[in-house]
Amino acid sequence: xxxxxxxxxxxxxxxxxxxxxxxxxxxxxxxxxxxxxxxxxxxxxxxxxxxxxxxxxxxxxxxxxxxxxxxxxxxxxxxxxxxxxxxxxxxxxxxxxxxxxxxxxxxxxxxxxxxxxxxxxxxxxxxxxxxxxxxxxxxxxxxxxxxxxxxxxxxxxxxxxxxxxxxxxxxxxxxxxxxxxxxxxxxxxxxxxxxxxxxxxxxxxxxxxxxxxxxxxxxxxxxxxxxxxxxxxxxxxxxxxxxxxxxxxxxxxxxxxxxxxxxxxxxxxxxxxxxxxxxxxxxxxxxxxxxxxxxxxxxxxxxxxxxxxxxxxxxxxxxxxxxxxxxxxxxxxxxxxxxxxxxxxxxxxxxxxxxxxxxxxxxxxxxxxxxxxxxxxxxxxxxxxxxxxxxxxxxxxxxxxxxxxxxxxxxxxx
Amino acid sequence: xxxxxxxxxxxxxxxxxxxxxxxxxxxxxxxxxxxxxxxxxxxxxxxxxxxxxxxxxxxxxxxxxxxxxxxxxxxxxxxxxxxxxxxxxxxxxxxxxxxxxxxxxxxxxxxxxxxxxxxxxxxxxxxxxxxxxxxxxxxxxxxxxxxxxxxxxxxxxxxxxxxxxxxxxxxxxxxxxxxxxxxxxxxxxxxxxxxxxxxxxxxxxxxxxxxxxxxxxxxxxxxxxxxxxxxxxxxxxxxxxxxxxxxxxxxxxxxxxxxxxxxxxxxxxxxxxxxxxxxxxxxxxxxxxxxxxxxxxxxxxxxxxxxxxxxxxxxxxxxxxxxxxxxxxxxxxxxxxxxxxxxxxxxxxxxxxxxxxxxxxxxxxxxxxxxxxxxxxxxxxxxxxxxxxxxxxxxxxxxxxxxxxxxxxxxxxx
Numbered sequence: 001x002x003x004x005x006x007x008x009x010x011x012x013x014x015x016x017x018x019x020x021x022x023x024x025x026x027x028x029x030x031x032x033x034x035x036x037x038x039x040x041x042x043x044x045x046x047x048x049x050x051x052x053x054x055x056x057x058x059x060x061x062x063x064x065x066x067x068x069x070x071x072x073x074x075x076x077x078x079x080x081x082x083x084x085x086x087x088x089x090x091x092x093x094x095x096x097x098x099x100x101x102x103x104x105x106x107x108x109x110x111x112x113x114x115x116x117x118x119x120x121x122x123x124x125x126x127x128x129x130x131x132x133x134x135x136x137x138x139x140x141x142x143x144x145x146x147x148x149x150x151x152x153x154x155x156x157x158x159x160x161x162x163x164x165x166x167x168x169x170x171x172x173x174x175x176x177x178x179x180x181x182x183x184x185x186x187x188x189x190x191x192x193x194x195x196x197x198x199x200x201x202x203x204x205x206x207x208x209x210x211x212x213x214x215x216x217x218x219x220x221x222x223x224x225x226x227x228x229x230x231x232x233x234x235x236x237x238x239x240x241x242x243x244x245x246x247x248x249x250x251x252x253x254x255x256x257x258x259x260x261x262x263x264x265x266x267x268x269x270x271x272x273x274x275x276x277x278x279x280x281x282x283x284x285x286x287x288x289x290x291x292x293x294x295x296x297x298x299x300x301x302x303x304x305x306x307x308x309x310x311x312x313x314x315x316x317x318x319x320x321x322x323x324x325x326x327x328x329x330x331x332x333x334x335x336x337x338x339x340x341x342x343x344x345x346x347x348x349x350x351x352x353x354x355x356x357x358x359x360x361x362x363x364x365x366x367x368x369x370x371x372x373x374x375x376x377x378x379x380x381x382x383x384x385x386x387x388x389x390x391x392x393x394x395x396x397x398x399x400x401x402x403x404x405x406x407x408x409x410x411x412x413x414x
Numbered sequence: 415x416x417x418x419x420x421x422x423x424x425x426x427x428x429x430x431x432x433x434x435x436x437x438x439x440x441x442x443x444x445x446x447x448x449x450x451x452x453x454x455x456x457x458x459x460x461x462x463x464x465x466x467x468x469x470x471x472x473x474x475x476x477x478x479x480x481x482x483x484x485x486x487x488x489x490x491x492x493x494x495x496x497x498x499x500x501x502x503x504x505x506x507x508x509x510x511x512x513x514x515x516x517x518x519x520x521x522x523x524x525x526x527x528x529x530x531x532x533x534x535x536x537x538x539x540x541x542x543x544x545x546x547x548x549x550x551x552x553x554x555x556x557x558x559x560x561x562x563x564x565x566x567x568x569x570x571x572x573x574x575x576x577x578x579x580x581x582x583x584x585x586x587x588x589x590x591x592x593x594x595x596x597x598x599x600x601x602x603x604x605x606x607x608x609x610x611x612x613x614x615x616x617x618x619x620x621x622x623x624x625x626x627x628x629x630x631x632x633x634x635x636x637x638x639x640x641x642x643x644x645x646x647x648x649x650x651x652x653x654x655x656x657x658x659x660x661x662x663x664x665x666x667x668x669x670x671x672x673x674x675x676x677x678x679x680x681x682x683x684x685x686x687x688x689x690x691x692x693x694x695x696x697x698x699x700x701x702x703x704x705x706x707x708x709x710x711x712x713x714x715x716x717x718x719x720x721x722x723x724x725x726x727x728x729x730x731x732x733x734x735x736x737x738x739x740x741x742x743x744x745x746x747x748x749x750x751x752x753x754x755x756x757x758x759x760x761x762x763x764x765x766x767x768x769x770x771x772x773x774x775x776x777x778x779x780x781x782x783x784x785x786x787x788x789x790x791x792x793x794x795x796x797x798x799x800x801x802x803x804x805x806x807x808x809x810x811x812x813x814x815x816x817x818x819x820x821x822x823x824x825x826x827x828x
Contacts (some may be wrong), residue, residue: 013450015441016621020432022455027429036427037462041436041453048451055469207430271713277699278692281713285691288767288800290715296723297713299685299695305710305753309723339719353702386702 003029003036004060006052008068008077009151010043021066021149021156028160030205031175031218032168034062044074053084061144062168067151069134071113077148078137082121085141089119092126095135102133121148127167131158138167165224174227175218178238180245181254181399185213191241195234202230204238211392212254247402254398255283261405262293262343269401270339271297272310272331274322274348275364280394295339300331310334321357323350328365329374336369343405344369345397349379351386364393368400375404417443417450418474420466422482422491423565424457435480435563435570442574445589445619445632446582448476458488467498475558476582481565483548485527491562492551496535499555503533506540509549516547535562541581545572552581579638588641589632592652594659595668595813599627605655609648616644618652625806626668661816668812669697675819676707676757683815684753685711686724686745688736688762689778694808709753714745724748735771737764742779743788750783757819758783759811763793765800778807782814789818 005022012019022039029036037060042052049068056063068077082089096118103110117134120126127136127147132155139146147167149156165172180188185208189196192215195204202219215238219230239246248257262269271280281297284290298309303322306312312330320326328346336344349364350357362381367374377400381389419436426433436453443450451474456466463482470477482491496503510532517524531548534540541550541561546569553560561581563570579586594602599622603610606629609618616633629652633644653660662671676683685694695711698704712723717736720726726744734740742760750758763778764771776795781788791814795803 007453012437012453013440014444015437015439015450018432018434018437019453023426023429023432025429026427030428036429037457038466039421039426039433039453039455043451051473052452059465270719273692273695276696277704277708278687278695278711278713279699281687281692281715282690282696285693285713285715286801286804290691291770294691295716296719297692298723299692299699299711299713301695301699301705302709302753305684308754309710309712309752338723339716340722356705387700390700 001034001062002060003034003062003064004038004040004056005029005036006056006063006065007039007041007151008044008049008065009041010045010074012041013043021151021153024153024157025064025066025160027207027216028164029062029064031203031216032173033200033203033218033220034168044068044076046076046080049076049080050084053080057084057144062147063144064147064149066149066156069117069136069148069150071111071117071134073113075116078119078121081139081146081148085121085139087122087139089121091115091118092120092135093118094128095120095126095133099133124148127159127163129155129159130162131155136163171220171222172224172227173218173220174224174231175216176231176235177250178215178217178235178246179248179250179252180213180215180242181211181247181395183213183242183245188213188215188242188245192238195237195241199234202227202234204234211388211395247399253283253287254395254402256287258398258401259284259287259290259293261402265405267293267343267405268295268339268341269293270295270335270341270344271397272335272344272346273297273299274301274306274331274346275351276347276390276394276397277301279390280345280347280397283394283398295341298331298335298338306331310338321359323348323357323359323363323365325365325367325376325378328367328376329369332367332369332374342371343401345401347393347397349389349393351389353386362389364389364396366393366397366400368397368404370404375400415448415476416474417448417476417478418452418454418470419443419450420470420477420479421453421455421565422458422463422479423455424459424488426455427457435565435567438567438571439478439480439574441621441630442578443476443478445617445630446587447614447617447632447634448582458482458490460490460494463490463494464498467494471498471558476561477558478561478563480563480570483531483550483562483564485525485531485548487527489530492533492535495553495560495562499535499553501536503535505529505532506534506549507532508542509534509540509547513547538562541573541577543569543573544576545569550577552577585634585636586638586641587632587634588638588645589630590645590649591664592629592631592649592660593662593664593666594627594629594656595625595661595809597627597656597659602627602629602656602659606652609651609655613648616641616648618648625802625809661813667697667701668809668816670701672812672815673698673701673704673707675816679819681707681757681819682709682753682755683707684709684749684755684758685811686749686758686760687711687713688715688720688745688760689765690761690804690808690811691715693804694759694761694811697808697812709755712745712749712752720745724752735773737762737771737773737777737779739779739781739790739792742781742790743783746781746783746788756785757815759815761807761811763803763807765803767800776803778803778810780807780811780814782811782818784818789814 124137221227331346352361538551745760766775
């Protein structure tokens with residue numbers, strides 16, 4: 001099946017926002033084995049919208065349209081599609097009730113424009129919008145399927161998530177995302193080359209993210225349980241090959257998994273940061289509930305601060321420089337003592353662009369202090385720029401923690 | 415003039431990347447007074463590319479095409495446009511020399527594919543690419559202008575920047591970006607309503623960014639100096655109205671300006687962070703050369719850490735809770751002493767979603783300790799989510815610093 005994604009909205013043509021919806025939908029459709037041949041963006045203009053949808057009818061079977069479902073007079077998507085299909089619009093009672101209930105909480109009654117959001121195309125499958133007021137819809141004709149979605153990314157994604165497994169036909173489609181760290185996309189592709197190339201249903205597709213790789217597994221079957229069993233079997237094959245780099249499912253992140261594991265194991269955590277300058281701590285405290293595990297971080301950018309705040313011996317700094325194994329150890333042990341935690345991470349290194357310590361740019365030491373001693377990882381990122389060296393170092397520290405905490409870890413308890 | 419932006423690349427249709435080039439180009443063209451009517455994305459497929467460019471010829475006068483200029487066999491943009499215009503390709507000697515020189519530094523000779531990057535369309539204006547090997551080009555026909563640009567965003571932006579002022583005709587176009595903080599887009603729109611609505615040349619356009627607003631001023635004139643004078647005059651009008659929120663020009667950022675101002679004034683800086691958990695420090699240390707000014711930050715997420723690391727009195731925490739004016743002051747003064755700096759910022763508050771201190775979610779105290787004493791700002795962000803409260807707080811702290819440092823500040827020196 002060939003697909004075209006049409007985004008409606010003058011804000012896109014003015015460059016106020018990027019068309020990230022098209023990216024999200026493209027990945028979803030690729031997952032489902034559907035080829036996207038075109039993306040088109042058009043403004044809130046009836047004549048040009050008619051032209052674009054007519055053109056899409058000529059070159060695609062599935063037409064996904066985002067935007068233009070809102071309450072203003074500029075919102076024309078339903079009207080244009082209905083007109084092209086020779087259908088009319090009617091009020092969808094559940095959508096109407098949702099709008100009314102929402103306005104009631106605001107102490108208001110419905111305006112004519114707000115009512116417009118409850119209108120749907122005749123014979124459409126209405127796709128309830130749990131994240132907003134305007135529902136999506138799926139319209140089937142002999143030659144085409146049209147999927148109309150709101151332009152607000154949060155609402156668009158929520159509708160896809162809620163209706164994912166039956167939106168594209170009678171088969172159930174189930175998908176699962178596995179997250180990996182410490183292996184590049186090309187290395188992972190090599191290790192899984194046969195699976196990625198040959199597996200069609202279930203299928204597996206890699207996506208590179210900042211210093212990480214996601215694998216999306218997808219299975220289609222008439223029965224939901226069959227699809228889930230297919231995913232389980234494929235996941236086992238994948239993990240047998242690259243399981244040592246796997247760290248979590250779906251929308252999770254390394255710091256989130258670190259906090260979960262520490263919480264489960266009853267461990268507290270602190271840090272001492274030189275080259276990462278607070279980014280390790282900031283990544284953890286971005287996550288709600290971090291305070292149950294994370295006590296704090298001594299950001300010691302200047303050498304004097306390493307001495308005064310963490311008690312790193314001045315002689316050690318003089319002899320070894322701040323970018324050294326021994327200073328990393330002293331920082332981690334200093335933080336563990338200062339914050340009185342079970343675990344402490346220290347990060348020191350040369351982020352560049354020039355070296356102050358005499359060590360090569362991209363040299364990083366990551367130390368982990370725990371009740372049984374202190375371990376150090378020496379990392380080298382010779383070809384990376386400053387921002388990437390810092391980002392990688394933070395993620396390496398999270399991953400080092402994960403590899404050292406068992407799910408129910410008692411070893412590291414004080 | 416009507417424009418269409420065409421992006422070529424199967425990676426866009428697979429959802430691997432978003433079409434951020436179209437956003438960037440749309441903003442640039444809006445700046446130049448050109449209406450963008452469509453964006454189109456098409457894969458690396460000759461037949462579909464011909465279809466898309468032919469369609470663009472029917473509905474636009476300016477056609478900007480990104481991508482497909484690289485060395486692989488999939489890169490077809492030049493070939494397709496040349497074919498449609500009945501022109502041939504020839505080797506551009508300067509581009510050829512650049513590729514050869516680059517390969518020489520790698521100790522390699524040119525392959526046939528690499529040579530392909532030096533091919534340009536006959537009679538095109540070649541747009542030198544200072545950030546890569548494939549040049550862009552501008553082709554004029556009686557009915558259309560075609561601008562071909564590389565798909566790599568860094569290269570695309572560099573070519574626009576280098577050729578900006580003459581790419582769209584004989585007039586010189588000059589543009590200047592002013593950055594504002596502490597004023598919302600709608601408030602700024604209100605204050606500048608007349609200017610934004612009536613000014614056409616020079617023009618002024620607002621763009622909202624994370625908790626900030628950019629204003630883009632643009633002037634067209636046959637003479638460069640005239641255009642620059644027009645920008646100066648418009649800037650004065652803008653700053654007369656909203657100058658108290660202005661903090662910098664162009665691609666700068668709040669932490670960058672903070673570091674510059676501190677460096678000029680010879681001031682050192684440290685921080686104590688509770689609710690922002692290292693994000694204040696991380697924003698500063700993202701910037702190369704931060705170590706000349708910034709000594710470090712005590713991330714004290716747990717109350718015990720506030721006591722142990724910064725010497726905040728336990729009684730104060732018991733009586734006032736961690737989210738209080740007095741604790742913010744004690745944290746700032748503790749950091750200033752611990753890191754031995756001229757200035758110290760402290761941030762404490764309730765990021766939510768629930769309150770631990772009894773203070774309302776969104777309550778933030780930002781303290782600035784300097785040689786003359788300690789000042790506190792009380793901020794409230796009632797309707798913001800956790801991430802936005804943290805982001806805003808960090809930026810408020812940077813802005814508080816800027817408002818307290820004069821360009822050549824001696825007052826705060828110890």
